[in-house]
Amino acid sequence: MGRELQQQVSFTVEQLVAVNPYNPDILADLENYVNEQVLSQTYNLDANLCLLRLYQFEPQRMSIQIVERILIKALMAMPAQDFSLCLFLIPEQVQMEERFKTLIVLSHYLETSRFHQFWEEAAKNRHILEVIPGFEQAIQAYAIHVLTLTYQKVPRPVLAEAINVEGLSLDKFLEYQAANNGWVLEKGSSRTQLVVLPRNEFNHPELRKNTADGIPLEHVTRIFPVLV
Amino acid sequence: MASSYDYDDGLYDSRPYPSSAGGQQGGDLGYDPNFVPDSVKTFVVHLYRYIREKNVYEILQMYEGSFQRLSERMFRDSPWPSVEAVAPYVDNDHVFCLLYREMWFRHVYARLSPTGRQRVDSWDNYCSLFSVVLHGVVNMQLPILWLWDMVDEFVYQFQSYCQYRAKLKNKTEEELQLLKQYDQAWNVYGVLNYLQALVEKSMIIQILEREKEGLEQFTATDGYDYQGGSNVLKMLGYYSMIGLLRVHCLLGDYHTGLKCLAPIDISQQGVYTTVIGSHIFTIYHYGFANLMLRRYVEATREFNKILLYILKFKQYHQKSPQFDQILKKNEQMYALLAICLSLCPQTKFIEENVSAQLKEKYNDKMLKMQRFDDEAYAVFDELFSYACPKFITPSAPALEEPLINYNQDAYRLQLKLFLYEVKQQQLLAGVRNYLKLYSTISIAKLATYMEVDEATLRTILMTYKHKMHAVDSDGKIICNSDLDFHIIDDIIHVIDPKARKLHGDYFLRQILKFEEIIAELDRVKLD
Numbered sequence: 001m002g003r004e005l006q007q008q009v010s011f012t013v014e015q016l017v018a019v020n021p022y023n024p025d026i027l028a029d030l031e032n033y034v035n036e037q038v039l040s041q042t043y044n045l046d047a048n049l050c051l052l053r054l055y056q057f058e059p060q061r062m063s064i065q066i067v068e069r070i071l072i073k074a075l076m077a078m079p080a081q082d083f084s085l086c087l088f089l090i091p092e093q094v095q096m097e098e099r100f101k102t103l104i105v106l107s108h109y110l111e112t113s114r115f116h117q118f119w120e121e122a123a124k125n126r127h128i129l130e131v132i133p134g135f136e137q138a139i140q141a142y143a144i145h146v147l148t149l150t151y152q153k154v155p156r157p158v159l160a161e162a163i164n165v166e167g168l169s170l171d172k173f174l175e176y177q178a179a180n181n182g183w184v185l186e187k188g189s190s191r192t193q194l195v196v197l198p199r200n201e202f203n204h205p206e207l208r209k210n211t212a213d214g215i216p217l218e219h220v221t222r223i224f225p226v227l228v
Numbered sequence: 229m230a231s232s233y234d235y236d237d238g239l240y241d242s243r244p245y246p247s248s249a250g251g252q253q254g255g256d257l258g259y260d261p262n263f264v265p266d267s268v269k270t271f272v273v274h275l276y277r278y279i280r281e282k283n284v285y286e287i288l289q290m291y292e293g294s295f296q297r298l299s300e301r302m303f304r305d306s307p308w309p310s311v312e313a314v315a316p317y318v319d320n321d322h323v324f325c326l327l328y329r330e331m332w333f334r335h336v337y338a339r340l341s342p343t344g345r346q347r348v349d350s351w352d353n354y355c356s357l358f359s360v361v362l363h364g365v366v367n368m369q370l371p372i373l374w375l376w377d378m379v380d381e382f383v384y385q386f387q388s389y390c391q392y393r394a395k396l397k398n399k400t401e402e403e404l405q406l407l408k409q410y411d412q413a414w415n416v417y418g419v420l421n422y423l424q425a426l427v428e429k430s431m432i433i434q435i436l437e438r439e440k441e442g443l444e445q446f447t448a449t450d451g452y453d454y455q456g457g458s459n460v461l462k463m464l465g466y467y468s469m470i471g472l473l474r475v476h477c478l479l480g481d482y483h484t485g486l487k488c489l490a491p492i493d494i495s496q497q498g499v500y501t502t503v504i505g506s507h508i509f510t511i512y513h514y515g516f517a518n519l520m521l522r523r524y525v526e527a528t529r530e531f532n533k534i535l536l537y538i539l540k541f542k543q544y545h546q547k548s549p550q551f552d553q554i555l556k557k558n559e560q561m562y563a564l565l566a567i568c569l570s571l572c573p574q575t576k577f578i579e580e581n582v583s584a585q586l587k588e589k590y591n592d593k594m595l596k597m598q599r600f601d602d603e604a605y606a607v608f609d610e611l612f613s614y615a616c617p618k619f620i621t622p623s624a625p626a627l628e629e630p631l632i633n634y635n636q637d638a639y640r641l642q643l644k645l646f647l648y649e650v651k652q653q654q655l656l657a658g659v660r661n662y663l664k665l666y667s668t669i670s671i672a673k674l675a676t677y678m679e680v681d682e683a684t685l686r687t688i689l690m691t692y693k694h695k696m697h698a699v700d701s702d703g704k705i706i707c708n709s710d711l712d713f714h715i716i717d718d719i720i721h722v723i724d725p726k727a728r729k730l731h732g733d734y735f736l737r738q739i740l741k742f743e744e745i746i747a748e749l750d751r752v753k754l755d
Contacts, residue, residue, distance in 0.1 A: 022420035049484055056479065057416050057622050080699045081522060084645060088480035088520070091621075092641045111652050113690035116683075149693040149705075153716045158686060188717050202697065202707065203714040205723045223736055226743050 013047055021050045024058065031066050034073075041134045043073055045082055052089040064097065071103050072129065075110070076138035079145055083107045099128060115143055119164040140164070149202045153186065156193040261310035267298055268309055269317055272328065276318040279327075279368055284452065288371040296549055299335055307340065308332050323366060326357040334381050337388070338549075344406045347389050348413040354382055358422050358464075362429050367458045372451045375460065376503045379467040382419075383474050389414040390478075390620035394635035396627070408627055416622035420475060423468040430465025433491045451499045466492075466499060470506060473513050478620045480642055482517035486701065489514060494530070504541070505550050508534060508557050516617065519564060520646070522698045524572035525708045531565045535582045559589075563615040566590040567608065570597035571653060572696070572708050573660070600654045608650050612643055656692045660711055663722050671718045682718075689715065 013033045016026050030051040037043055048070045055062040067090060074082035087095065087104070094100065102125055109118035118139070122129055129135050143162040147154055160166050165173055174195065177183040181198060188194035197203065271294055278286040299308075311329045318324045333350040336342050342350070357378075360366055393407060393414075412418070427433065438444040451466065453459045469488055476485030492500055494514060501507045511534040518527040538558050545551055565586060569578075578586070586594075596607045619638035658678060662669075675685040696709035713722045 022417050022424060024417065045483070046487075049481060053479065053481055053484075059623050079694060079697070079705075080703070084649070085481075085483050085521075087645055088482070088642065092637065092644070108652070111691070111694070113687045113694060115687075146690050146694050149697060150690050151715045155717060194717055202693070202705070202712075205712065205714070220736070223739050226739060 014044065017044075017047045017050045021053075024054060027051065027054050027058075027061060030054070031063060034066050034069050037073060038069055038132055043077060045074075045077070045080075045085070048073065049085065049089065052086055056089055056091070059091065062094070064094070064099075067094070068099055068103070068128070069132065071100070072132045072135065075103065075107055076132070076135055078110055078139075078142040102128065110139070110142065113146055115162040115164070136164075148197045148200065151197055152199075152203045153188075153194045153196050155188055156195060159195055259306040261307070262313045264309045264313050264317075265302060267302065268314070271295070271298060272314050272317050272324075276321065276324050279324065279370070282369045284369050284371055288373065291371060291374050292548075295331065299339070303335065304339065307336050323360055323368075326353060326360065329353045330357060330378060330381070333385075334377070337381070337385065342388075344392070344403045347385070347392065348406065348410045350385060351389075351413040351418075354385075354422070355418070358426065361461055361464060362425055364429070364461065366460045369452060369459050370463075372459070372463050372499070373503050373505075375463040376467050376506045379423075379464060379471045380505060380509065382422075383471050386414050386416075386419045386475070387478055387618055387620055390622065391618065391635045393625050394621055394637075395633045396625060396631035397633050399631070404627060404631075407625065411624055415624070416479075420472070423471045423475065426461070426465045426468040427472070427488075428465075430461045430468075432462060432465035432469070435462065436491050447498050450502055463499075467506065470500065470510050470513075473517070474509065474617070477513050477517055477617050478638075479622060480619060480638065482520045485513065486517050486521075490701075504545060504548075504554065508538070508554060512557050512561055513617070515561065515564060516615075519568055520642075522649070522695070523700060523706075523708070524568045524698075525574065525577070525706070526700075528565065528568045528572070528574055529577045531561050531568070532578050532582050535561055535565065535585070536579050539581055539585070560615040562586055562589050563611040566594050566597070567611055567615075570594050570608075571650065573598075574710060576710065598657055600650075600657050605647060605650065608647060609643065612646055613639075616642065652691070653695055655688050656695060659688055659692050663711060663713055663720070666720075667722050669720050669722075671715070671720060674720065689713075689720070 013026075013029050016023070016029065020026070030047055033044070033047050034051065037048075052067070052070065055067070071083065071086055074086050077083075084107075090100075095104070102121070106118060106121055106125075109115070109121065122139075140163040147159065147162055151158075156170075160170055163173075174183065174185060178185065183198065184196040186194040186196055271290065275287065275290050278290065308331075311325050311332065314328060315321075315325055318328075330353060333342070333346065333353065336346060337350075396404070399407075435444050435446050439446050446462075451459055451463045453462070469492060472488035473485040476482070476488060489510070492498060492510070494500070494510065500510050511530050515527045515531045515534075518524075518530070535558065538554065542551075542554060542558070545554060548554075562585065565582075566589075569586075590611075593607050593611065597604045597611075616639065619642050621634060621638045625634075662674060662677060671682050671685055675682045678685060678688075680688070692709075696712075697705050697707050700706050711722070713720050715721070
């Protein structure tokens with residue numbers, strides 16, 4: 001019964017954002033929706049941007065805690081650029097708050113692939129991050145995404161640092177990936193393990209659909225009068 | 229070129245105004261709002277008649293031609309006669325009066341300096357005008373240029389008011405009283421909701437959808453209604469989508485702005501390209517939003533197209549009152565293009581004439597930017613500040629002491645975040661230059677050349693990949709870079725970096741060029 005009601009609420013919120021977004025009365029609904037996204041591990045960028053806009057219009061109604069949650073959720077949406085999209089809407093003085101500065105630093109580390117520093121900093125700020133379920137997995141997914149863009153075969157230590165998993169847990173993790181996502185383990189040059197990541201167009205150039213040399217039809221039609 | 233740091237558009241700054249009563253302007257020039265010269269009498273009578281007859285051609289002549297000529301000749305330094313004085317000549321028609329007043333205020337903004345009172349009154353006029361249109365009782369056909377100008381001016385006056393409202397330091401007591409009393413004027417909710425309402429009530433999104441399936445004629449008729457109906461609501465709705473994109477860009481919400489524009493397919497011609505002002509403003513904001521969203525290829529492509537268009541066609545618009553605006557946006561877009569290309573070098577999407585112009589204006593600056601040192605940031609700052617929209621702070625001002633000017637806050641935030649992004653891309657140019665030279669290179673060697681340790685190099689390489697692969701609006705990953713690589717263990721394999729010459733395109737262009745030359749030569753008669 002409770003879950004049904006919950007679903008009804010989020011359905012209505014999405015509709016609200018689509019149909020009547022410039023409406024100060026939906027602010028409370030949007031705030032509740034943020035909390036719901038946190039609990040149910042879902043995410044809706046449009047609704048969160050809508051809320052940040054309303055805070056921009058009426059700064060006295062801004063809730064720092066909600067903004068913090070939106071930012072963490074945005075961080076979890078990487079590689080999408082949602083975190084910067086949110087920052088564009090948050091006034092500079094607000095961004096000077098300590099907890100936001102921390103989040104901005106974390107975002108910076110992720111944007112520049114400094115995973116080692118990221119996990120270190122994250123460990124120091126457990127209290128902020130642990131409130132949001134699914135945070136660790138989301139960042140690990142992002143790390144794997146970047147690795148897959150870059151590497152065909154990545155040395156195990158690099159992978160370990162990126163996802164902050166080592167030893168037996170890493171072994172288990174690799175087993176799981178090998179079974180479900182097509183990862184393969186190989187022996188590398190300097191006796192480290194190599195992890196062969198799934199093939200895609202970004203780490204295997206031959207898979208990229210090559211449209212560069214194609215000429216659109218409209219361009220060719222330009223010379224038809226000449227050819228006749 | 230205007231000085232790049234001149235953030236305040238001097239012409240539209242509210243000069244310190246003698247706070248005379250009743251918003252009278254040019255008192256020393258003897259302006260009498262109730263005096264209606266004969267030429268104005270004729271003008272309004274004819275315009276009123278043509279509107280009633282739905283004679284769009286004549287309306288356009290009067291709107292584009294006569295109005296400008298009369299303004300130039302008789303109202304260079306003063307407003308047009310007041311609407312009350314003019315109303316008797318047009319049967320006191322309510323809608324005509326609203327239209328006249330809209331033009332009246334637009335004239336004041338363009339040639340004079342609006343007072344606080346006038347700004348508020350203009351807001352009231354727009355509210356009345358849009359309400360009338362939204363109630364669906366307007367049965368007119370107006371030139372789409374006029375309808376574009378209305379929406380354009382509406383957004384412009386909103387932006388101008390936010391700037392005006394945020395400069396509290398030198399305001400007189402009277403002006404502050406006005407702000408306090410009319411705190412609902414130009415409030416951001418109102419502006420956005422009117423635009424949104426126009427989009428919805430006009431059902432323009434559904435019309436565009438149906439058009440794709442061949443069930444509706446809209447683009448083919450250039451937004452006019454040949455079945456005896458009215459095009460006002462439809463076109464206002466259409467242009468309001470562009471209006472929403474603009475307002476969202478001013479607020480810094482690029483994602484939603486692009487969503488508002490989504491129903492218009494900008495890869496094709498459409499009604500938005502018919503009026504050059506609308507074409508340019510659409511692409512300018514579209515490109516800027518994409519730039520802030522790191523979709524450099526998309527921004528580059530669209531800037532290139534519009535700059536080429538302006539190059540070819542600007543001579544036809546020299547007499548237009550929009551000409552200055554066109555030139556300014558042209559310059560701004562070259563600056564934005566320079567930024568895009570410095571962050572994400574391309575050869576593919578730039579047409580040669582545009583490229584030549586770009587080199588002429590910005591070659592030095594682009595070389596500087598690509599060095600990514602301190603001087604480079606200064607150049608990024610300069611170009612961004614010159615070319616960016618006039619960002620606004622939408623919230624109501626705090627009218628208690630101390631009174632400050634905070635009109636630059638929004639701009640400073642966007643600039644800061646932009647430069648932050650540029651800084652994150654600092655080391656990528658170096659990587660690109662090295663990778664251009666090799667087909668394979670070990671991580672250890674490249675690390676030595678770049679004077680960093682191996683771990684740092686790995687992070688730089690991953691950053692390159694991450695920054696060069698943007699996530700587009702559908703969630704897909706698209707590659708922005710012309711230079712790509714992948715790593716196997718500790719060897720970097722670079723994908724052939726030679727810029728592929730687009731032979732096909734080159735030959736097509738040369739064929740057409742030679743045809744032109746041959747045709748020219750054929751025309752030459754030798755005596």
